[in-house]
């Protein structure tokens with residue numbers, strides 16, 4: 001028996017969050033927005049985990065999308081999700097900025113869960129369907145699915161960086177992962193560098209021959225590796241921030257912060273790859289040296305809770321909260337704290353209002369696949385004000401060349417750039433922002449999805 005879906009997304013998570021006990025809400029975020037219309041046009045389905053351990057649900061429809069839940073036991077959440085995905089692959093693929101855990105028990109769980117996803121996809125896909133597998137949690141799915149269903153077209157997109165060979169070679173299961181990905185017809189990366197790292201590794205580790213970005217397998221099949229930089233829904237954000245209640249909220253936020261001269265903003269999942277420590281260190285030193293005074297500047301750091309049971313994340317949270325407390329304690333005055341720190345997540349509109357309220361957007365990851373926050377900020381600044389300070393190590397730096405680019409490891413450089421961004425004259429900000437907006441407007445998430453799918457189907 002073959003399934004009926006001619007277009008299938010396979011991702012670790014379903015694109016919905018639970019509200020209350022029985023209700024669902026579409027998750028925020030570009031991927032869902034970009035893919036939902038394609039799914040509606042093509043009788044598509046989305047396969048993924050609901051986010052709750054031990055839950056077995058039948059397929060259901062929500063918001064015009066057909067959703068197929070894949071269950072995970074609480075042991076699998078610990079070993080496959082928190083373990084191999086987020087304590088092994090995540091740090092390994094991000095320059096080993098934290099030590100990866102190599103454990104055979106975690107690997108076994110990863111393989112078992114990938115196998116379950118592949119079987120579920122094989123059951124759901126119609127003859128000749130297009131199946132698009134997402135991200136590092138499911139790198140074995142392409143080859144597992146191909147064995148079960150050689151008739152389907154398989155695409156894979158990696159949202160995080162693909163590391164250089166020198167680092168990837170640490171992984172005891174490096175051959176298995178490469179072979180897993182080679183089950184796809186098209187493997188997409190955020191940056192050209194990721195694609196070439198992958199091609200080179202396949203040549204070296206598997207002895208396959210390659211011509212540019214095409215990998216030729218012994219069985220005559222060709223796999224293409226290519227960069228498709230992901231983006232945001234520019235139009236939607238651009239419209240949202242023109243609404244009067246969002247503009248009013250932005251003003252109100254500034255007032256609530258005490259109308260400082262400079263509002264700096266960071267919006268990140270509380271992750272050690274995002275360079276939150278580095279940017280706060282630079283900011284704190286500006287106060288220590290008297291280059292900034294309490295009341296003159298406020299740094300709003302939104303640190304969204306994430307992976308809270310993984311040890312490295314518990315440690316990071318403690319570090320950052322200590323650091324914030326120290327800076328506020330040493331350099332603040334009553335009613336004038338240099339940092340407003342929030343370990344919370346906010347609604348879309350509040351986030352947009354924050355972007356509009358910020359003079360300087362600080363995006364300083366030590367390594368990042370793309371970083372959508374940088375592009376969202378740009379999409380929200382139709383007033384052509386605001387400066388984007390952006391790490392060279394974010395994928396977004398390839399495209400957003402008119403940002404204030406920084407090396408987050410260079411504290412002095414970062415301090416200089418933050419000051420330059422705060423003191424830049426309006427015409428300079430306008431010149432940069434206009435060029436940034438042109439890029440994001442013409443390369444939005446819709447274009448990303450279309451280009452990937454067109455290449456996959458050609």
Ligand code: GDG
Pocket residue numbers: 028029030159160230267268269302304344345346347348351368369370371372373374376
């Ligand atoms: C991975 C890659 C790549 C954050 N806090 C709130 C909130 N967010 C939203 C942001 C943005 C998204 O979450 C974060 O996306 P990023 O791209 O910045 O980072 P990752 O989560 O690490 O994403 C990354 C991405 O995949 C896509 O391929 O760019 O490199 O690591 O959209 O706005 N949204 C709301 N409230 C919050 O408090 N509503």
